[in-house]
Amino acid sequence: MLTIVSTPIGNLQDITLRALETLRDCDLILCEDTRHSKKLLQRFDITTPTKSYHQFNEAKECAPIIAELKSGRNICLVSDAGTPTISDPGSRLVKACILEGVEVNSLPGPCAAVLALTLAGLDTERFQFVGFLPKKETAIKKELFNILYYPGTSICYESPRRLINITKFIEQIDPNRSIVIARELTKTFQEIVRGTPKEILQHFEKKEVKGEIVLLIAHNPTFQSSYWRELPLEQTLDHLENTFKLSRMEAIKTLASLRDQSKREIYKESESD
Ligand code: SAM
Numbered sequence: 494m495l496t497i498v499s500t501p502i503g504n505l506q507d508i509t510l511r512a513l514e515t516l517r518d519c520d521l522i523l524c525e526d527t528r529h530s531k532k533l534l535q536r537f538d539i540t541t542p543t544k545s546y547h548q549f550n551e552a553k554e555c556a557p558i559i560a561e562l563k564s565g566r567n568i569c570l571v572s573d574a575g576t577p578t579i580s581d582p583g584s585r586l587v588k589a590c591i592l593e594g595v596e597v598n599s600l601p602g603p604c605a606a607v608l609a610l611t612l613a614g615l616d617t618e619r620f621q622f623v624g625f626l627p628k629k630e631t632a633i634k635k636e637l638f639n640i641l642y643y644p645g646t647s648i649c650y651e652s653p654r655r656l657i658n659i660t661k662f663i664e665q666i667d668p669n670r671s672i673v674i675a676r677e678l679t680k681t682f683q684e685i686v687r688g689t690p691k692e693i694l695q696h697f698e699k700k701e702v703k704g705e706i707v708l709l710i711a712h713n714p715t716f717q718s719s720y721w722r723e724l725p726l727e728q729t730l731d732h733l734e735n736t737f738k739l740s741r742m743e744a745i746k747t748l749a750s751l752r753d754q755s756k757r758e759i760y761k762e763s764e765s766d
Pocket residue numbers: 502503572574575576577578579580581603604605606649650651652675676677678679680705706707
């Protein structure tokens with residue numbers, strides 16, 4: 494059986510009794526970084542053999558691990574921190590297990606996204622997890638577009654380096670949006686900052702943003718959520734081009750995906766307007 498084991502994201506005391514027992518009793522622990530996980534294992538006197546399993550050897554290691562699991566070995570998977578498979582390696586292995594009829598279990602434990610959501614004070618009835626925002630500017634803007642129109646809370650993992658620029662961008666589009674920054678969760682300097690983009694920027698103006706960050710963006714019901722469907726096509730394309738700095742073709746592509754239409758249909762309609 495494969496067992497996904499969540500581990501602490503900053504405070505070692507957050508390891509569960511079940512996680513310790515399972516890690517101690519299994520045959521092998523797959524670690525995102527064996528040296529990193531050794532600190533946790535040593536702290537709790539766990540001597541189970543470890544093997545590295547990370548994003549760069551995931552594809553190659555999957556088949557041999559499945560073979561070991563099929564031979565009856567009990568294998569655990571841990572990442573450097575938090576819940577494996579959530580912006581961490583593991584989902585490929587879980588999918589392979591399901592495909593190959595290998596039993597999978599997952600032990601609940603720390604996950605920065607969920608912890609941040611419980612602390613944010615934003616809507617928890619409906620939320621989306623978007624992981625890390627893309628690196629390229631156009632892709633970021635497109636993703637932010639999906640986030641700002643999403644009718645619930647959006648949760649992103651973000652680097653401190655990029656936080657300011659992203660917040661500035663949100664301020665330009667929707668200055669009234671509520672944002673929450675959950676920083677250094679479970680650690681000594683845990684900090685939760687809530688406010689509008691401007692308030693967030695003012696807060697971080699005073700000091701360099703450091704540490705690990707979850708960015709949460711609230712739903713703003715007064716923001717036109719069905720803009721791209723209700724407004725005339727030309728106006729919607731202009732809005733996309735101007736606000737999100739998209740080219741005409743990118744705006745057409747974005748609108749096509751938002752309206753569930755083909756690029757050709759949007760293009761034709763825009764030509765006939
Ligand atoms: N699988 C992990 C989980 O369950 O939370 C996430 C791994 S992902 C590679 C690392 C990102 O998670 C960080 O860049 C940060 O955005 C977020 N993160 C992890 N630990 C955190 C913490 N203690 N406080 C705030 N954010 C954290």
